Amino acid sequence: MDFSIGEDRQMLVDSLSRYFADKADWKVREAAIASEAGFDRDVWNGMAELGVLGALFGEDAGGFGGSPFDIGVVFKEAGRALSTGPFLATLMAGKVLEAAGDADTLEGVISGEKILTFANDPAVSADGRPVDATTAAKSGDGWALTGQKGVVDYLGSADLIVVTAEMDGSTASFLVERGASGASTRDYPLIDGGSAGELTLSNTPAKLISDDAGAIDAAIAAGLVATSWEAVGVMEVLRDSTLDYLKTRKQFGIPIGKFQALQHRMATLALEIEQAWSAAINAAAYFDKDTATRDRYCSAAKFSIGQVGRLAAEEAIQMHGGIGMTWELPLSHYAKRMTMLGHVLGDDDLHLSRFIELSKAA
Template sequence: MNFQHTEDRRMLAETLNRFVSEQYGFGTRDRIARSPEGFSRELWNRFAELGIIGALFDETSGGFGGEGFDIAVVFESLGRGLVVEPFLDTLIVGQAIARSGNDAQRARLGELIDGSRIAAFAHGEPDSHYELARVTTRAQRKSSGSGSGSGNAWQLSGAKAVVQHGEHASLFLVSARTEGEDDSEHGVSLFLVPRDAVGVSVRGYPKIDGGRAAEVSFDNVMLGADALIGEANNGFATLEYAIACGVLALCAEALGAMERAKDSTLDYLRTRKQFGVAIGSFQALQHRMADMLLEIEQARSAVINAAAALGAERKVRERVVSAAKYSIGRIGTLVAQECIQLHGGIGMTWELPLAHYAKRLVMIDHQLGDEDHHLERFVALGRE
């Protein structure tokens, strides 16, 4: 198998890496991540102008990529710069719309790709424990009055936790139960909910690894029939695929962060001196660094496998994606710990970028399912 990227993907990676290096230095990133908005609309628009968002979607959706390796290339570069703009939610929401949306809903993809609309993915709930089918937010059919559209409206109630960029999104992709038990795959439906709909409440807060998230509640929110994506009760397959895209993106982002943390640690070992010599000459530290390099290569292989499997049939795709997320969770935590320890006390300081890369690697493990969850899921899928 040829693991080399196509010429187009190499150009995409070079363009994005250069832009992040020149325009998204750590000082800029730290200022943006700690700002009241949690991201930069100006830079978000510039990313869109460069075509970076378009690389996440295929031509039929208005983009020019959309395959697993396109997603991996983009997010690995974003991980190198700890970019906090809403790429992940744009990917997940956009893929759900592209997969199951009607013509009117798919028309909104252009607004996501050109950066003019911020969309947020509202799925996780306070007691869901990463389980995709665990949805207690409810949507019930309600009469919308007389006429041909009567009975096609929906009333949405429930709460969603840790909605990335939820404060500043103008559109939410919300999972809700329209039928069945709280943990049943059947009965899950997906809705597009405007931020300004009556009954939508948002409480924002800063995240430990930079940027902002929100708790979002829906109090008897009335939605038209056009808010439903795909068929009622049958949204789980779309949800599962969109989250698989998100998991691949997180794995690639973690790989980029690991590479940058590794490079910083190598530079430190070459320049920091004790007893008149660089500490990188100490055999014990060389062994630890060699072990870490091997683990990072294993992480790269996991990302490659997940990217290649994104277009495979459901069971193969989900097993490979869960295997990758498990590996990334374990290796990311290891890299974070080793890099900080090899730096000594300075590795924990706020001023050193390494500490922020370490925090991001640890938090990626907890997004869209941690390593324990994905290990259990990998095993369970093998029994099906």
């Protein structure tokens, strides 16, 4: 099987890699995660000018890509650079708009003029239980939403919010402008960098995007592909950083990489990362098949990166020793991000169960 990404995508990867190296180095990231927004807006606008955001969407929506592999290569490079910003929220919310043919709204998002986020998960009460679902009701010629959404990526910076809500017994998607009447937010930083927030809606005016629940499912599936590829990028940095450390850190007068036990552990890790990489490629390759097949391969990839990602983070920290946990060492930040990626859009336990059920029905 040919695992190459093609010449055009390789050019995108090279351009994005150079951009991150030139404009989003570690000092820029540290300043970004310490800011209220949790990301650097200038860096985000630069990526928009470079065409990175346009790569996430098809030509009909004003982009120039939009395939699962286009999405994958962008997110893998973002993972390698550990860049913060509303990548995932822009992708999933944008895919909902793209499916509805709303190119006008997407135009401002792709250009970087507007920040878009995706409010899909319900907020959680103090005892850890989801609150009541968000509901939509007719209000004059439009709609009004009532409910709460939790952990909405970069909510404090968002100009537009795609919100999912129950409507006539099914799930529909709506567009809400930040600052709309009845909408309130509570923002907070995330442990792995970036920011999120809690969204509360009380009879908030909203524009109906689509009553097609399948479009929401497809957007989430695209998010799973993106998350899997990003995780592989993070794992590769963890692996390479650890290999470099094993070659330079000496004990008893020789590099610790000469110790056979550590060599075996690194060989096992390298093989596991290749397995996770194959699973991520499969998620992209089977994305355009039927819904059940798409979801089965997406869950397989998410399960794989959850399992292997945890191994990669643990091994990297253990082989570095105490220094691996320090704030000053970038590796510790990669380990945090890898741990969080294992839980984004469902952890490995959830996706293992989902994969089993989908396989039974196949």
